[in-house]
Amino acid sequence: MKSHTKHLTLTVPARMDFVNITSQVEQELQASGIQDGLCLINAMHITASVFINDDEPGLHRDYKKWLEELAPFDPSPERYHHNRTGEDNADAHHKRQIMGREVVVAVTEGKLDFGPWEQIFYGEFDGNRPKRIMIKIIGE
Amino acid sequence: MKSHTKHLTLTVPARMDFVNITSQVEQELQASGIQDGLCLINAMHITASVFINDDEPGLHRDYKKWLEELAPFDPSPERYHHNRTGEDNADAHHKRQIMGREVVVAVTEGKLDFGPWEQIFYGEFDGNRPKRIMIKIIGE
């Protein structure tokens, strides 16, 4: 069994935004030399997500509006108990649960074994500071 | 390390529905000869899910109603920016995020190492056309 590990670091210059990281993952897969196996990609911070969906700006705008409705940003201590600790990012911990922490992608013949529109995104919900993303590939 | 890859193709004759694919996954596991490892099952399309829950029609009806409340079908360009691209399936991209893209199941002694009620479902949110599902098993 071969294995390859990479921690990406990213600073998203907005509180909430989505960044396409597919080409970085493909680069690590190529570096690994792994032809067949599994590739895990996860946010290493708990106010962020890694998810797979469409690279379409209108959809991303829709996601942001929807997540804001489901878990509004509110730094006051009234809505979220978490924000009584001095934090203001309780909403981000909720948004991340909707969008998920991680994806696991099949690797076949040295490539991410993807459907036609699958793209990997880092979802930031409490940005403007460096965050890390894990890429772990195992296989042969 | 052994590995086994299968792409299932499925046409769900409804916009939204859930299909139990557990026996197809078990069949691939048997074909793989893998006794111990991990099995990834994911939707290869971004308006569909693979998830594990109960095979109970009442619950599935509840899920559909709930997902429709959380992200209503609305082909108009007003509610969803995504639907200004000529698409009408923005709601499906949202529903899929709630239900998830994939599951990873442990394989032990040649079987899916499941709890008493776990069943694997393909969740379709923009159906009436062929879609693909990935099954990837690695182990020994």
Add this chain to the structure above:
Amino acid sequence: MKSHTKHLTLTVPARMDFVNITSQVEQELQASGIQDGLCLINAMHITASVFINDDEPGLHRDYKKWLEELAPFDPSPERYHHNRTGEDNADAHHKRQIMGREVVVAVTEGKLDFGPWEQIFYGEFDGNRPKRIMIKIIGE
């Protein structure tokens, strides 16, 4: 390839609560002797979750309130069709989909390869009875 399998059993003395299981997972990782690979942790019951987030009681209180808003407990047969089967836990099947079934964690140099605040939780939504959690580690 090495592999290690453990089923934990847990009885949560509340209908809904979150239990930090990180140290149990670390113990199994140590017992496995695996230095590099992937670790799957999943709920084996379909009214429960395994997720990664912050070990902060205020946030957990926020999650419970939020999940109750998104999918209220209601044993009557009116709101949920599932509860016409004699069950009263339809809400729990919904809450579990928001919080997710499983996490996959990278193992590097014999440790869970975690960001600064990542902790693994078992999320119970229909408690007061024994439930099982799967830990499966594969690697070398």
